[in-house]
Amino acid sequence: MQMTMRWYGSKYDTVTLSQIRQTAYVKGIITTLYNKLPGEVWEKEEILALKKEVEDAGLSFAGIESVNVSDAIKVGSENRDKDIEAYIETLKNLGEAGIHMVCYNFMPVFDWTRTELARKRPDGSTVMAYSQKAVDKINPLEMFESISGDMNGTVMPGWEPERMAKVKELFELYKDIDEEKLFANLTYFLNAIMPVCDKYDINMAIHPDDPAWNVFGLPRIINSKENLLRLIKAVDNPHNGITFCTGSFGTSLKNKLPETIYALKGRIHFAHVRNLQFNDGERDFEESAHLSSDGTFDMHAIMKALYDIGFDGPIRPDHGRMIWDEVAMPGYGLYDRALGAAYLCGLWEAIVKENS
Ligand SMILES: [Mn+2]
Numbered sequence: 535m536q537m538t539m540r541w542y543g544s545k546y547d548t549v550t551l552s553q554i555r556q557t558a559y560v561k562g563i564i565t566t567l568y569n570k571l572p573g574e575v576w577e578k579e580e581i582l583a584l585k586k587e588v589e590d591a592g593l594s595f596a597g598i599e600s601v602n603v604s605d606a607i608k609v610g611s612e613n614r615d616k617d618i619e620a621y622i623e624t625l626k627n628l629g630e631a632g633i634h635m636v637c638y639n640f641m642p643v644f645d646w647t648r649t650e651l652a653r654k655r656p657d658g659s660t661v662m663a664y665s666q667k668a669v670d671k672i673n674p675l676e677m678f679e680s681i682s683g684d685m686n687g688t689v690m691p692g693w694e695p696e697r698m699a700k701v702k703e704l705f706e707l708y709k710d711i712d713e714e715k716l717f718a719n720l721t722y723f724l725n726a727i728m729p730v731c732d733k734y735d736i737n738m739a740i741h742p743d744d745p746a747w748n749v750f751g752l753p754r755i756i757n758s759k760e761n762l763l764r765l766i767k768a769v770d771n772p773h774n775g776i777t778f779c780t781g782s783f784g785t786s787l788k789n790k791l792p793e794t795i796y797a798l799k800g801r802i803h804f805a806h807v808r809n810l811q812f813n814d815g816e817r818d819f820e821e822s823a824h825l826s827s828d829g830t831f832d833m834h835a836i837m838k839a840l841y842d843i844g845f846d847g848p849i850r851p852d853h854g855r856m857i858w859d860e861v862a863m864p865g866y867g868l869y870d871r872a873l874g875a876a877y878l879c880g881l882w883e884a885i886v887k888e889n890s
Pocket residue numbers: 741779781782806852
């Protein structure tokens with residue numbers, strides 16, 4: 535595995551590349567062209583400039599999170615082929631720039647949902663949290679306002695103001711899309727892009743839905759072991775793979791994390807590893823420290839499963855807590871993610887040495 539950290543670019547991130555390099559644990563960067571809308575082509579010069587910036591800082595460019603998929607592709611509207619053409623062009627440009635891993639998701643309207651971005655824990659740290667009771671009370675159209683007040687002045691991926699201004703239209707667009715239609719649109723998309731992925735050896739890594747159940751009546755299809763296996767079989771090409779995100783996939787306690795990792799051997803191209811603490815019933819959780827004992831998941835068993843399947847892709851600590859008075863994008867401060875990276879590297883070194 536290669537330890538990485540997500541970075542939002544020098545214009546948007548409070549964390550610098552030199553800070554990330556000084557963690558010592560993190561060797562690679564996962565990033566994106568933040569100014570691109572879904573359906574736009576990423577030009578090769580822009581990609582190469584971003585790559586150079588990362589490499590000049592002494593870090594490797596480990597992959598993209600994300601190249602976003604347009605709503606036309608997700609709902610299968612008549613202009614989807616134009617957007618797929620643009621996506622293929624982007625993949626070609628990424629491939630020619632030597633980039634071989636692309637994370638994406640296929641969630642309608644909301645990329646991910648939390649009801650609090652700064653829930654205070656007893657030790658004074660703050661974390662993102664989800665409460666089904668709170669979701670049940672909220673009008674989805676007001677979701678953005680409640681989230682945007684809490685972003686510490688940053689713009690969170692999936693919650694861009696220009697997108698959220700259209701949220702009513704977006705709900706309208708998805709009103710006839712059920713799980714089966716969404717799944718068919720996903721396989722249509724994947725079948726169309728597999729040739730360019732084959733040509734440039736690009737691993738596509740779909741991110742699980744977060745949370746792993748329907749929110750506001752919107753369909754979810756990447757949310758269980760069965761559904762992940764269904765997807766990799768439906769487009770049975772090794773370049774059609776998974777971002778195994780423990781914090782998203784694990785929102786449902788029915789999803790057994792190590793067991794699912796073993797079932798996906800060969801098809802996990804990227805891993806997000808973090809822990810959750812469940813509170814008031816199953817559908818109420820907060821993002822704890824990475825440490826096993828601070829949350830619900832057995833982080834050693836997760837890392838061991840990744841080791842056992844021969845996982846050799848990029849891995850990153852995921853959302854961190856906000857600690858030590860840091861002011862940053864919720865989930866994406868430096869300090870707690872650095873602690874997470876150190877912890878995961880420690881587990882990994884122990885597992886490697888015990889097994890060699
Ligand atoms: Mn994730």
